[in-house]
Amino acid sequence: MGLDRNKHLQDVLTTHKISKEQALLDKHKAKRNEIDEALTEHFGLNLYKLFNSGSYAKNTAVNTKFDFDLMSPFKRDAFSTLEEMFNAVFDFLNEKYNTEAVVRKQKVSIGLEFFQDEDADVVKVDVVPGRELNKDQYKEDDKLNLYVHSQFGIFEEGSDHLRSNVKAQVANIRSNADKDSLRKMIRLMKVWKIHNHKSAKSFFLELIIIKAFEKKEVTGDLWDKLKTVMEYIRDNVKTVSLPDPGNSGNNVADSMTEWDKNQMSTDMDYIITRVEDDADNLPMYFPLNPKFPVDEEKNAYGQKSPGVSVPPPARFG
Amino acid sequence: MMERAEMISGLLAQIPDLQIISPLEVSGNRVTGKFRLEVEQTELEFTVEILSQYPAQIREQETIRFLNSDLLAINHVNHDGSICVHSHFSPNLADKLNLDINALKQWVKRYVIDKEQDIHYEHIVAGEMILGEGKATMLFTDLNENFEGGEFGEISFTMLQKAKSGDLSMETFVLQNLKIGTQEIECNWNNFTKAGERHTGIFVFIKEPPVTHGRFAIENWKDLAPFLGQDFIDFLVEKEIALRGKQYKTLQLLIGYRIPEGTVHWQMVTIEKKSFPVERIRIGKSRQYFNQLRSQEVYYRSTRNCSHRYFFGRGALDPSLTDKKILIMGVGALGSMLATGLCRGGAKKICIVDNDVKEPENVCRSEYSFYQGIGNKVDELRKHLYTISPFIEVDENRVAGDLSIADLDKETRQKLIDYFDGFDLVFDCTGDNSLAYALQSLVANEKLVNLSISNGAGELVCVSGPDCYNWILHIYASIGENKLPLYEPTGCWSATFSAGYSDISMLLHAALREINSSLSLSGNVRSFYLSATTDADTLIKITRF
Numbered sequence: 035m036g037l038d039r040n041k042h043l044q045d046v047l048t049t050h051k052i053s054k055e056q057a058l059l060d061k062h063k064a065k066r067n068e069i070d071e072a073l074t075e076h077f078g079l080n081l082y083k084l085f086n087s088g089s090y091a092k093n094t095a096v097n098t099k100f101d102f103d104l105m106s107p108f109k110r111d112a113f114s115t116l117e118e119m120f121n122a123v124f125d126f127l128n129e130k131y132n133t134e135a136v137v138r139k140q141k142v143s144i145g146l147e148f149f150q151d152e153d154a155d156v157v158k159v160d161v162v163p164g165r166e167l168n169k170d171q172y173k174e175d176d177k178l179n180l181y182v183h184s185q186f187g188i189f190e191e192g193s194d195h196l197r198s199n200v201k202a203q204v205a206n207i208r209s210n211a212d213k214d215s216l217r218k219m220i221r222l223m224k225v226w227k228i229h230n231h232k233s234a235k236s237f238f239l240e241l242i243i244i245k246a247f248e249k250k251e252v253t254g255d256l257w258d259k260l261k262t263v264m265e266y267i268r269d270n271v272k273t274v275s276l277p278d279p280g281n282s283g284n285n286v287a288d289s290m291t292e293w294d295k296n297q298m299s300t301d302m303d304y305i306i307t308r309v310e311d312d313a314d315n316l317p318m319y320f321p322l323n324p325k326f327p328v329d330e331e332k333n334a335y336g337q338k339s340p341g342v343s344v345p346p347p348a349r350f351g
Numbered sequence: 352m353m354e355r356a357e358m359i360s361g362l363l364a365q366i367p368d369l370q371i372i373s374p375l376e377v378s379g380n381r382v383t384g385k386f387r388l389e390v391e392q393t394e395l396e397f398t399v400e401i402l403s404q405y406p407a408q409i410r411e412q413e414t415i416r417f418l419n420s421d422l423l424a425i426n427h428v429n430h431d432g433s434i435c436v437h438s439h440f441s442p443n444l445a446d447k448l449n450l451d452i453n454a455l456k457q458w459v460k461r462y463v464i465d466k467e468q469d470i471h472y473e474h475i476v477a478g479e480m481i482l483g484e485g486k487a488t489m490l491f492t493d494l495n496e497n498f499e500g501g502e503f504g505e506i507s508f509t510m511l512q513k514a515k516s517g518d519l520s521m522e523t524f525v526l527q528n529l530k531i532g533t534q535e536i537e538c539n540w541n542n543f544t545k546a547g548e549r550h551t552g553i554f555v556f557i558k559e560p561p562v563t564h565g566r567f568a569i570e571n572w573k574d575l576a577p578f579l580g581q582d583f584i585d586f587l588v589e590k591e592i593a594l595r596g597k598q599y600k601t602l603q604l605l606i607g608y609r610i611p612e613g614t615v616h617w618q619m620v621t622i623e624k625k626s627f628p629v630e631r632i633r634i635g636k637s638r639q640y641f642n643q644l645r646s647q648e649v650y651y652r653s654t655r656n657c658s659h660r661y662f663f664g665r666g667a668l669d670p671s672l673t674d675k676k677i678l679i680m681g682v683g684a685l686g687s688m689l690a691t692g693l694c695r696g697g698a699k700k701i702c703i704v705d706n707d708v709k710e711p712e713n714v715c716r717s718e719y720s721f722y723q724g725i726g727n728k729v730d731e732l733r734k735h736l737y738t739i740s741p742f743i744e745v746d747e748n749r750v751a752g753d754l755s756i757a758d759l760d761k762e763t764r765q766k767l768i769d770y771f772d773g774f775d776l777v778f779d780c781t782g783d784n785s786l787a788y789a790l791q792s793l794v795a796n797e798k799l800v801n802l803s804i805s806n807g808a809g810e811l812v813c814v815s816g817p818d819c820y821n822w823i824l825h826i827y828a829s830i831g832e833n834k835l836p837l838y839e840p841t842g843c844w845s846a847t848f849s850a851g852y853s854d855i856s857m858l859l860h861a862a863l864r865e866i867n868s869s870l871s872l873s874g875n876v877r878s879f880y881l882s883a884t885t886d887a888d889t890l891i892k893i894t895r896f
């Protein structure tokens with residue numbers, strides 16, 4: 035008997051729930067709060083209230099790879115240039131944390147990867163500095179200019195900045211009418227992306243899945259919905275325009291190369307074909323998190339646990 | 352034969368726009384005559400020669416010739432005035448005559464009336480002199496030098512092979528380097544091709560090809576003088592004097608020039624010691640001399656441009672594959688065929704890993720030969736690859752295949768990670784599950800490609816990317832149990848899979864084609880498996896993941 039696709043996908047979601055990693059989640063929250071306080075104390079009145087962005091804030095995180103994004107909205111007068119702002123935040127965090135974390139400049143953020151603790155856990159927090167467009171305007175429009183440090187899609191290093199309304203990006207999913215299904219699809223596609231080492235950016239995946247929900251009737255059981263989303267990606271990824279909800283002038287589709295888009299379309303095509311051929315192919319693309327196995331009773335439909343108890347095949351060279 | 356002459360006359364007379372002006376006569380094994388042909392008000396006269404074998408071809412050569420030596424300046428006219436036309440074969444004399452005259456009319460229209468210039472370049476037409484025992488050819492490749500014209504100096508070359516070309520002997524030389532003053536310019540062959548005893552010759556690079564009518568090589572040394580320049584003629588005289596006391600029969604000269612696309616081409620000329628084509632002439636009664644070329648025949652020999660672009664010009668794999676530094680682990684049936692396929696496709700850097708020794712029974716389904724006897728597979732395969740391509744660099748390693756994840760300490764593990772990191776693509780063709788498991792944590796997943804075949808060569812499985820080992824298990828599980836018995840000629844210690852060369856190579860080359868296509872389209876290798884089928888209209892089925 036073949037695999038029950040819906041049950042498997044539900045188990046994928048369950049085993050990848052971020053709450054399964056409560057201890058690690060708590061460590062992340064504690065570090066994030068500590069960084070928040072340190073930045074607030076150091077930059078004082080130059081800084082508006084920091085807030086969470088990223089997948090945790092959007093409720094689209096999975097537990098195999100998660101980090102926290104901390105938006106740091108600076109006032110217009112705090113720095114004369116965005117580069118100065120970016121470097122000042124980096125210098126402060128590097129000075130404070132370099133003995134306990136790797137602190138590095140990333141595309142629009144400063145990444146802090148704390149050394150393994152006694153439980154072998156690694157906490158990662160990305161601090162994203164942004165500056166309001168004009169004096170006191172942030173209170174009105176939530177808009178921020180981000181400094182682009184290294185190549186980020188169509189922007190070259192140091193050559194431009196990115197204007198964004200990060201609060202709007204977060205709200206984009208939170209306020210979606212079908213947010214529950216949407217989040218499930220985003221989480222499933224993230225599992226696929228992480229497990230298969232795909233280059234697509236999470237933000238890109240989120241936006242194209244939201245677009246699929248806008249353009250298609252995403253209904254039925256979990257597999258039906260996932261299939262509809264993948265069909266949409268397969269047919270549209272090469273041509274779709276994905277305006278950033280935080281800045282409609284920024285087309286997030288430009289952050290993927292033509293090659294990557296072609297590959298993503300082909301990936302979707304083969305996944306659908308293979309899973310329709312044989313449901314047992316589904317776990318190869320959307321695996322359970324082996325760290326949190328579903329209990330035996332739930333696993334009664336005979337799904338193979340990856341990598342164990344399977345006799346190796348007689349293969350030859 | 353007279354009847355044949357009359358029959359051909361009759362057939363020619365029926366062709367429109369053609370008028371016989373000298374009746375066809377029998378001469379030896381051929382019929383010859385003359386006719387006038389009109390194409391768009393242009394009238395031209397041609398001598399026609401038809402061999403007794405006509406309308407058949409001899410060694411793919413036409414057995415009819417049309418000649419007019421007044422047309423030497425026109426494209427596709429040979430040195431003897433014969434027009435280079437080809438037409439389709441027909442066993443029917445009348446049909447073939449019509450086809451050939453039509454081909455001649457088309458040539459008149461394109462090259463005489465429309466003065467069409469071909470896009471592709473044709474090398475200059477030079478005779479191929481047979482000296483002593485026979486023929487000689489110089490193989491050359493690109494040289495990293497921007498020649499301007501006027502450069503000359505010494506060359507060194509090696510003898511690659513002495514073989515037969517028809518009934519004549521053929522010496523194949525390989526150009527190795529050029530010396531301009533103290534500067535040495537090396538040919539970019541691999542080290543294997545660079546090895547061997549070096550012989551010395553000379554070269555001159557000139558601005559224009561040494562031709563008349565745009566393509567016929569100048570046949571007399573005296574007429575070459577304006578092309579070669581006095582400096583080179585003086586150098587030639589010095590060379591003759593320097594070599595006078597030396598034991599040698601011939602000196603090879605390469606004349607280089609640029610062809611229209613900018614590529615450098617070399618024409619070889621052999622100079623015999625007994626007839627060195629230079630002389631010193633005294634100026635009046637003074638003590639001064641000037642050097643000049645003698646009036647004597649130029650002995651042209653053949654050359655071949657073997658640069659990577661030409662050598663693999665007829666068909667190569669995509670540069671996204673051939674430009675990679677490739678490691679092949681396991682060079683049994685699959686690995687040796689893969690290495691050979693990559694080599695013939697233009698691969699430049701391959702490292703082969705295997706600790707196995709080739710046995711005679713390996714020969715029937717791999718790229719090894721009986722002639723090489725028993726020895727390390729990597730040693731024999733390396734030699735084999737070197738005999739195929741003068742551009743491939745082959746490294747070998749007999750121990751890296753002895754991997755087991757269990758006994759890897761941290762330091763060894765890091766060394767292996769660094770070792771594999773030195774390659775762009777790692778093929779595991781061992782069929783070893785333990786190694787497959789170990790490699791997925793030692794090789795970056797986008798570089799790792801696992802190839803294996805099922806017993807009986809029913810399926811070839813290619814897995815690449817993350818989670819490689821589980822994918823292998825999964826795909827083989829979905830293929831199902833293989834119930835064919837293994838080949839066990841002398842008991843279970845020597846059990847192996849059962850399959851022949853054509854079955855394995857069919858799947859391997861189909862897999863190589865898929866890998867090549869996948870890399871060129873998306874930059875990485877996608878997992879798939881191939882199944883040999885017995886379906887009515889499908890030989891191989893592919894399942895892509």
